[in-house]
Amino acid sequence: MIARRDVYQAIADPTRRAIINMIASQPHNVNTIAEKFDISRQAISLQLKILADCGLVKIKQQGRERFCEAQLDKLSEVSAFVDQYRQHWESKLDALETYLEKLKKEKYGK
Amino acid sequence: MESNSSTKDREIIISRTLNAPVELVWEAWTNPEHIANWWGPNGFTNTITKMDLTPGGEWLLVMHGPDGTDYKNKSIFKEIVPHKKIVFEHIAPNFIATIDFEEQGEKTHLNWHMLFETAEEFIRVVKTFKADEGLKQNIEKLSDYLTQLTDKK
Numbered sequence: 001m002i003a004r005r006d007v008y009q010a011i012a013d014p015t016r017r018a019i020i021n022m023i024a025s026q027p028h029n030v031n032t033i034a035e036k037f038d039i040s041r042q043a044i045s046l047q048l049k050i051l052a053d054c055g056l057v058k059i060k061q062q063g064r065e066r067f068c069e070a071q072l073d074k075l076s077e078v079s080a081f082v083d084q085y086r087q088h089w090e091s092k093l094d095a096l097e098t099y100l101e102k103l104k105k106e107k108y109g110k
Numbered sequence: 111m112e113s114n115s116s117t118k119d120r121e122i123i124i125s126r127t128l129n130a131p132v133e134l135v136w137e138a139w140t141n142p143e144h145i146a147n148w149w150g151p152n153g154f155t156n157t158i159t160k161m162d163l164t165p166g167g168e169w170l171l172v173m174h175g176p177d178g179t180d181y182k183n184k185s186i187f188k189e190i191v192p193h194k195k196i197v198f199e200h201i202a203p204n205f206i207a208t209i210d211f212e213e214q215g216e217k218t219h220l221n222w223h224m225l226f227e228t229a230e231e232f233i234r235v236v237k238t239f240k241a242d243e244g245l246k247q248n249i250e251k252l253s254d255y256l257t258q259l260t261d262k263k
Contacts, residue, residue: 008233008236008237011229011233012230012233012234013230014229017119017229078233078236081236081237081239082122082236084239085122085235085236085239086122086124088151088239089122089124089222089224090124091151091152092148092149092150093124093126093128093220093222095148095149095152096128096135096138096139096148096220097126097128097129098148099138099144099147099148100128100129100130100134100135100138101129101130103130103134103137103138103144104130104134107134
């Protein structure tokens with residue numbers, strides 16, 4: 001099976017979300033990121049690779065260091081779908097509103 | 111219900127002021143005959159097989175899609191405060207819905223909060239919904255297309 005590489009996959013893991021939060025305001029180098037987490041450097045490298053494959057992180061080589069920069073544009077894709085999902089629930093309220101008007105007419109004749 | 115930063119990534123909050131007294135809104139919500147008339151996406155009909163409005167009581171609902179597909183929904187009521195509050199736990203996907211009713215004279219303010227167990231579950235549901243929406247749009251497109259074809263004949 002080919003692993004999915006999209007923005008949902010990227011943020012589906014707590015460590016990856018924490019990495020994005022960490023580098024959202026400014027780029028960090030890979031060592032600094034690894035020090036902040038209680039998991040092995042290899043594990044961090046793997047998570048960074050997944051984030052890069054998903055298009056949420058850009059890894060740049062600067063001299064002997066590798067810097068990670070967040071690519072936050074991609075995240076707006078998720079919020080757009082969350083909005084759509086919210087809209088789905090809003091439409092329940094629309095239907096309730098319409099139905100209440102009908103009920104009022106039947107009950108009170110107004 | 112107040113939201114806080116720890117739940118921000120796994121919840122949906124919507125609210126609406128409805129132009130009806132709380133007694134009527136409560137009835138529309140809690141009477142199976144009524145709720146079947148407005149629950150579910152546009153174009154769907156609903157059959158409520160069980161609605162035991164007590165804490166621990168089951169709520170079984172089948173949504174019938176326009177294409178004939180049935181979608182079973184199961185929830186367990188957690189808290190019922192007449193004219194004030196309904197809390198239920200929806201099973202698969204798992205989320206807790208809290209509906210607060212606030213009497214405002216002849217109107218009622220409804221606050222609807224849905225909290226998913228984990229951010230992962232929430233993302234999964236949003237993603238599935240995205241897939242469903244895409245599917246629905248495709249079906250609509252196909253149906254429009256077929257109408258056009260028929261019109262031409």
